[in-house]
Amino acid sequence: MPPVHSSPYFQMENPAIMSLLRPASGEKQRMSKSSTGGGLLRMFKLFPMLTSGCKMVALLGRPRKPLLKDGATTGTIFGYRKGRVFLAIQEDPHCLPVFVIELPMLTSALQKEMASDIVRIALESETKTHKKKVLEEFVWAVYVNGRKTGYSIRRKQMSEDELHVMQLLRGVSMGAGVLPSPNEKETADGELTYMRARFERVVGSKDSESFYMINPDGAQGPELSIFFVRTR
Numbered sequence: 001m002p003p004v005h006s007s008p009y010f011q012m013e014n015p016a017i018m019s020l021l022r023p024a025s026g027e028k029q030r031m032s033k034s035s036t037g038g039g040l041l042r043m044f045k046l047f048p049m050l051t052s053g054c055k056m057v058a059l060l061g062r063p064r065k066p067l068l069k070d071g072a073t074t075g076t077i078f079g080y081r082k083g084r085v086f087l088a089i090q091e092d093p094h095c096l097p098v099f100v101i102e103l104p105m106l107t108s109a110l111q112k113e114m115a116s117d118i119v120r121i122a123l124e125s126e127t128k129t130h131k132k133k134v135l136e137e138f139v140w141a142v143y144v145n146g147r148k149t150g151y152s153i154r155r156k157q158m159s160e161d162e163l164h165v166m167q168l169l170r171g172v173s174m175g176a177g178v179l180p181s182p183n184e185k186e187t188a189d190g191e192l193t194y195m196r197a198r199f200e201r202v203v204g205s206k207d208s209e210s211f212y213m214i215n216p217d218g219a220q221g222p223e224l225s226i227f228f229v230r231t232r
């Protein structure tokens with residue numbers, strides 16, 4: 001994996017990010033096998049081709065025990081096709097998220113980023129104090145594949161739409177598809193799509209944490225990585 005700061009688009013010269021990155025040995029092999037590997041990102045890229053019949057996936061949201069108990073963190077990316085995309089992180093699918101944020105980009109734009117099969121989302125907090133845990137910070141600069149997309153504020157309280165998604169997916173450990181909207185009808189922003197996966201959580205320091213997606217197909221190298229960094 002090339003260093004993050006080697007990208008001509010990346011402006012974050014923060015040593016905390018470097019402590020989160022993994023060796024490059026697995027990623028080159030992952031990219032060479034991308035033509036044969038599956039994965040959730042490939043499912044997510046197919047959303048424009050999905051039909052309303054995929055809403056049957058909502059049946060998976062019925063309450064039940066988690067499918068896997070290995071201490072992995074649950075991450076969910078969701079949003080309306082023509083609207084902004086959200087990121088939610090849960091310690092358990094049955095619990096409320098410990099972190100929810102509306103990213104400063106459209107769902108369609110994120111799908112285009114996923115055409116590369118490897119997506120890195122970095123969130124940088126520019127706070128000058130360290131009394132909170134890093135995921136408790138509110139204001140974040142957001143970078144996707146090295147390019148700054150803007151700023152976002154972490155949700156203090158979830159909206160009805162966000163609670164609706166968490167309720168439907170509380171029995172889902174991983175997957176991607178289309179969910180019915182809260183009012184059970186289509187909106188001007190199109191259908192409500194989601195991708196949920198399990199992540200390995202790595203704490204680099206009190207100012208940095210990272211989440212590496214666990215590939216369900218056993219492919220080497222994470223397809224999606226999320227970094228949280230607080231500047232010193």
